[in-house]
Amino acid sequence: MQVNEYKPLIVAFCCNWCSYAGADLAGNNRLAYPADVKIIRVPCSCRVNPTFILRAFQRGADGVIICGCHPGDCHYTSGNYYTRRRMAALFSMLDFLGIEKERTRLEWVSAAEGAKFAATMNDFVQTVASLGENKRLEDLRCKK
Amino acid sequence: MRKCSLEKINEIFAAIAKNAALYLPVDRTDGSAAYKKWEEGTVWSNALNTVRSPKDFFFPQTEDLMRFKTKGKTVQLEDIRTEAEAFVVFGVRACDVKSFDILDRVFLTEPADSFYANRRNHGVIVSLACTRPVETCFCKTFGIDPSAPAGDISAWKTESDIFFEANTEKGKALLHTLSELTEECDDGAVAEQKAKINAVMEKLPLKDLSTKGFGGGKTAELFDAPEWDELSSACLGCGTCTFVCPTCQCYDIKDFNTGNGVIRFRCWDSCMYSDFTKMAHGNNRLTQKERFRQRFMHKLVYYPENNDGLFSCVGCGRCLAKCPISMNIVKVMKKIGGNKGE
Amino acid sequence: MQKITREQLIAKASELLSNGTVSQVLGWGKGEFDYDVTPTLFSSAEELENGFVFNDFCGANFSKYLVSKAAKADGKLLVFLKPCDTYSFNQLLTEHRFDREKVYAVGIPCEGMADISKVKAISGDGIASINADGDNLVVTTLYEDAPITIATKDVLAERCINCKSKKHVAYDELMGEEGEVLASNRFDEVARLEAMTADERFAFWQNELSRCIRCNACRDACPACTCEKCVFDNPNSGVENKSPANEFEEKLFHIIRAYHVAGRCTDCGECSRVCPQNIPLHLLNRKFIKDINEFYGEYQAGEEVDSRAPLVNYTTEDLEPGEVFDRGDNNA
Numbered sequence: 001m002q003v004n005e006y007k008p009l010i011v012a013f014c015c016n017w018c019s020y021a022g023a024d025l026a027g028n029n030r031l032a033y034p035a036d037v038k039i040i041r042v043p044c045s046c047r048v049n050p051t052f053i054l055r056a057f058q059r060g061a062d063g064v065i066i067c068g069c070h071p072g073d074c075h076y077t078s079g080n081y082y083t084r085r086r087m088a089a090l091f092s093m094l095d096f097l098g099i100e101k102e103r104t105r106l107e108w109v110s111a112a113e114g115a116k117f118a119a120t121m122n123d124f125v126q127t128v129a130s131l132g133e134n135k136r137l138e139d140l141r142c143k144k
Numbered sequence: 145m146r147k148c149s150l151e152k153i154n155e156i157f158a159a160i161a162k163n164a165a166l167y168l169p170v171d172r173t174d175g176s177a178a179y180k181k182w183e184e185g186t187v188w189s190n191a192l193n194t195v196r197s198p199k200d201f202f203f204p205q206t207e208d209l210m211r212f213k214t215k216g217k218t219v220q221l222e223d224i225r226t227e228a229e230a231f232v233v234f235g236v237r238a239c240d241v242k243s244f245d246i247l248d249r250v251f252l253t254e255p256a257d258s259f260y261a262n263r264r265n266h267g268v269i270v271s272l273a274c275t276r277p278v279e280t281c282f283c284k285t286f287g288i289d290p291s292a293p294a295g296d297i298s299a300w301k302t303e304s305d306i307f308f309e310a311n312t313e314k315g316k317a318l319l320h321t322l323s324e325l326t327e328e329c330d331d332g333a334v335a336e337q338k339a340k341i342n343a344v345m346e347k348l349p350l351k352d353l354s355t356k357g358f359g360g361g362k363t364a365e366l367f368d369a370p371e372w373d374e375l376s377s378a379c380l381g382c383g384t385c386t387f388v389c390p391t392c393q394c395y396d397i398k399d400f401n402t403g404n405g406v407i408r409f410r411c412w413d414s415c416m417y418s419d420f421t422k423m424a425h426g427n428n429r430l431t432q433k434e435r436f437r438q439r440f441m442h443k444l445v446y447y448p449e450n451n452d453g454l455f456s457c458v459g460c461g462r463c464l465a466k467c468p469i470s471m472n473i474v475k476v477m478k479k480i481g482g483n484k485g486e
Numbered sequence: 487m488q489k490i491t492r493e494q495l496i497a498k499a500s501e502l503l504s505n506g507t508v509s510q511v512l513g514w515g516k517g518e519f520d521y522d523v524t525p526t527l528f529s530s531a532e533e534l535e536n537g538f539v540f541n542d543f544c545g546a547n548f549s550k551y552l553v554s555k556a557a558k559a560d561g562k563l564l565v566f567l568k569p570c571d572t573y574s575f576n577q578l579l580t581e582h583r584f585d586r587e588k589v590y591a592v593g594i595p596c597e598g599m600a601d602i603s604k605v606k607a608i609s610g611d612g613i614a615s616i617n618a619d620g621d622n623l624v625v626t627t628l629y630e631d632a633p634i635t636i637a638t639k640d641v642l643a644e645r646c647i648n649c650k651s652k653k654h655v656a657y658d659e660l661m662g663e664e665g666e667v668l669a670s671n672r673f674d675e676v677a678r679l680e681a682m683t684a685d686e687r688f689a690f691w692q693n694e695l696s697r698c699i700r701c702n703a704c705r706d707a708c709p710a711c712t713c714e715k716c717v718f719d720n721p722n723s724g725v726e727n728k729s730p731a732n733e734f735e736e737k738l739f740h741i742i743r744a745y746h747v748a749g750r751c752t753d754c755g756e757c758s759r760v761c762p763q764n765i766p767l768h769l770l771n772r773k774f775i776k777d778i779n780e781f782y783g784e785y786q787a788g789e790e791v792d793s794r795a796p797l798v799n800y801t802t803e804d805l806e807p808g809e810v811f812d813r814g815d816n817n818a
Contacts, residue, residue, distance in 0.1 A: 050745050051717070051725060054738050059403055071802060081800035088807040089748055089777055089797060093741060095811065096679065096773045098688025106807045136688055139734040142402045144211075174697075174764035175603060192611065195762060196699065205699065206729045276629065278612040279519055347628050349518065349614070378525040378551070382703035383728075384762050396728055411729035414701075418719050419726075468707050468760035469546060470522035 008062035008128040010037045012121070013052065015045045017075035018110045019067030025114030033121035044068065046079035050090050053104065057137035063103045063128035070108040080108070099136045102127050145334065146319060146326035147307045155325055157182050163321065164230040164268070167201065169194050179233070188235065192276055193460060197390030198233050198240050199247060202263045206411045209259070209397070213405040225258065228266040232318065235272045238293035239283040239458040243390035244269070246458070249451050250393050268314050271295030274341060280461030282350040282474060288458060291341040300334045307334050350474060357482025360449030366441065369480045376436035378469045383414030385463040385472065386439065391456045415439045440476045487618035487638065489595050490662050492540040495566060498592060498661060499538070500531040502564055508590045509561030512551060514544045520616040521602045525551060542618055542638060545599040547754050549574035550709040556588040563589050568596035569665060570649070572656045573752035573788030574709035580791050581750070583712050593657035595665065598646035605641045609634045645755030645768065648672035655789055672753065673776045676769055695736040697763035700729050704757035704767050710747035717742070744770035749778055749795035752788040781805055
C-alpha cells in the first residue's frame with residue numbers, strides 16, 4: 001500500500017565559503033538529510049535579499065533557511081553580521097503578519113560542520129513538516 | 145413605476161439574490177464603503193459613493209486572459225473564458241452609471257472585448273438617485289442628472305420607500321420577478337424627491353464648472369499650455385486618481401510565469417506610472433508633466449474627439465477626495481480652458 | 487488652530503524673496519475647498535498673497551519634494567518644515583538626496599494636523615467651509631443650517647495624536663517657539679497586535695491588505711522611498727506587478743516596501759495619510775522601528791545627520807533571529 005506522505009519543500013540559501021562546503025562535507029560523509037531541501041548557493045549569506053525569501057515561498061517553498069559562516073568567520077569579514085540584523089527584522093515582520101515563524105530560520109554552519117548541516121536540515125524539515133503546507137504566503141497561480 | 149416600503153428592502157434583496165449574485169455598497173470598518181456580495185444579514189450602506197467605482201464588475205483590476213503550457217517544442221493554449229454568472233449591481237449612482245457608457249465605447253466597439261462584453265451581458269444595473277450630493281460632486285458639468293440616473297432599473301429612495309422604474313428589457317425582467325414585493329404607484333413622490341435633489345444641486349460649490357474650452361479639436365491649443373508645468377509640479381506619480389476613477393480604462397497585458405506554465409493576464413495600468421506604454425524604444429512620456437497632461441488631455445480632449453464630444457469624466461469626485469496632494473481635474477479645468485479666472 | 491498664521495508665513499517668505507536669500511518658496515497652495523491644499527511653488531509676494539494658505543490641513547511632508555525641486559531651483563528654495571518633516575529632511579541629507587546649499591529651511595511649529603475624514607464623520611459630508619477658531623474647527627455643511635463646532639483635538643490625524651516630537655532637528659531659521667521630543671504612545675497599537683495570536687494577526691492583515699489597489703501612493707509619498715527606479719516599477723525585476731493580483735502580491739509589496747525603509751523611516755506617517763483605502767500602513771513601519779529599538783537600542787532616523795541606520799550597521803554581540811521570538815513572548 002502506498003501512503004502519500006506530505007513532504008515539505010525547503011529552500012536553503014547557503015553561502016559559498018562555509019555552509020555550501022558544509023553541505024558538501026555532509027554528502028562526503030554520507031550523512032543523510034531529506035532530498036526535499038533544495039540548496040541555492042550564494043556568495044555570502046548577506047546576498048540574500050528579503051525578496052528572495054518571499055519569492056521562494058511564492059514558488060512553492062514551505063520553509064526557507066539561510067545558512068552562513070559563523071559570526072566572525074565571514075569570508076568578507078562582516079557579511080553575516082548584516083545578515084543577522086536583516087533576518088531578525090524580516091522574520092519578526094513575517095511573524096507580525098501572522099506567518100508561522102517556524103518556516104524561516106537562520107543557521108551558522110562552517111565548512112567543517114557536515115554533521116551540523118545534516119542535523120540542522122533534518123530538524124528544519126521536521127519542524128516545517130509538522131506545520132504542513134505553506135498557506136499564508138502561497139501564490140495559487142504557481143500551484144496550477 | 146413601482147414602489148416598496150424600505151422595511152421590506154431585505155426581502156427585495158433576497159428575491160434578487162435568489163436568481164443572481166447581488167452586489168451592493170456596504171459600510172466597511174475603516175469608515176468608507178465598498179461593493180460586497182449580498183447575503184442574509186448584509187446591511188446596505190447609505191454612503192454616497194464607494195472608494196472603488198463599480199467599473200470593477202465589468203472591467204476588474206486583474207483578469208486572466210489565457211494560459212499556456214509548453215511541452216518540448218509545442219505550446220498548448222488554454223482558453224479559460226467561461227460564461228459569466230448572472231449578477232445585479234444595486235445602488236449605482238448616476239455618475240457611475242454614465243461611466244459604463246464611456247467604457248462601452250472603448251470595449252464594445254468592434255473588435256469588441258469579449259471579456260467585458262460577457263460581463264456586460266450578464267450584469268443588470270439598478271441605479272439609485274442621489275439624496276446627499278457633496279461638495280466634491282460635479283456631475284452636472286457633464287450633463288448628468290443625479291436625480292434621474294440611467295441603468296437597467298432606476299431607483300429612488302425616500303425616507304420610507306424605494307421606487308423602481310425599469311428602463312431596459314433586462315430591467316423589466318428583473319422588476320417583474322419583484323412584482324409580488326412591489327406595488328404600482330404614480331410618480332408623485334419621485335417628482336418631489338427629484339425637486340429636493342435639484343435644490344441641493346444648486347448649492348454645490350462646483351455647480352458652475354463648465355467644459356467650455358475643452359473637447360475635440362482642442363489639442364493644438366491646450367497641449368503646450370504653460371500651466372501644465374505648475375499643475376503637475378506636485379504630482380507624486382501614484383495611480384490613486386486612475387484606480388479610483390470610474391472611467392479610466394487603460395490596461396496592461398502581462399505574462400506571469402507560474403513555473404509550470406504561463407498565465408497571460410491583464411491589469412489596470414495608470415498613465416501616471418513611469419513604465420506606462422513602455423515599448424522597445426523606451427518611454428514616450430519621460431516626465432511626470434507629460435504623464436499628468438496625458439491623463440487630463442485624454443479625458444477632456446482626445447476622448448471627446450473620438451467619441452462625438454462625450455467627455456471621459458463623470459464628475460463623481462473620487463479623485464478630488466483621494467489625491468494625496470489634492471490635485472485634480474477640477475483644478476486643471478479651472479486653470480486652463482474656459483473656466484479661467486472663475 | 488495653528489500657532490503660526492498664514493500672514494506670518496507670507497511675511498517671512500516675502501522678506502526672504504525680496505532680500506534675495508531665496509528665489510522660490512515651497513508652500514501650501516489654496517484648493518477648491520478649505521481642506522484640499524496642494525504643495526505649490528511660489529516665486530513672488532503677489533503669488534503668495536493670492537495662493538498661499540496655512541491651516542489645520544497642511545499635513546503633506548515637503549521634504550521629499552526637495553529631491554526634485556531643489557535641484558531645479560535657480561537660487562535657494564525656501565521650505566517650511568513642521569517638526570516631523572525635519573526628521574525626513576535630515577534623513578534625506580544623510581542619504582545625500584539633495585543639496586543642502588540649495589535649501590533654506592524655516593522650521594515652523596505645528597499643533598497637529600486634522601484628518602478631513604474624521605471631520606466629515608462628525609459634521610456629515612457636504613462640507614461648505616471650515617474655519618479654525620481657537621481650539622475648535624467651525625464647520626458649515628450643505629445640509630445643516632447652523633455651523634458645527636468640533637474640537638480640533640478630536641479630529642487630529644492618527645500620526646498627530648501620537649506625535650513623537652515637537653522639536654525641529656534641522657532648520658536655518660526657526661519661527662515660533664521650539665518644542666520638545668514627546669513621550670508618545672505610538673507603539674501601543676503595534677504592541678496590541680503583537681499580543682494577538684498568529685492567527686488573529688494573519689486575519690487582521692489579510693483584511694487590511696486585501697483592500698490594497700496598488701496605486702503606490704504609500705511609496706510615492708514616502709520621503710524615504712527615493713530610489714530612481716523602484717524594483718516594483720522595473721519590468722526586468724521579476725516582481726514588478728501593477729496590480730495586487732492575489733494575496734501574495736499584496737503581502738510581497740507591503741513587506742518589501744516597509745522593509746526597504748526600515749531603519750530609515752522617520753515615522754512621518756505619510757503612507758497612511760495618503761492611502762485611499764485607509765490601510766494602517768504605518769503599523770508595518772512602526773513594527774520595524776519598535777523591533778530595532780528593542781534589538782539594537784533606541785534609534786530615531788533623521789534625529790542626526792550622518793547617523794548610521796541600524797540595518798546597515800552591526801555589533802558582534804547582536805542577538806540571533808531565533809532569539810527574537812523568545813524575547814517577544816516575555817514582552818507579550
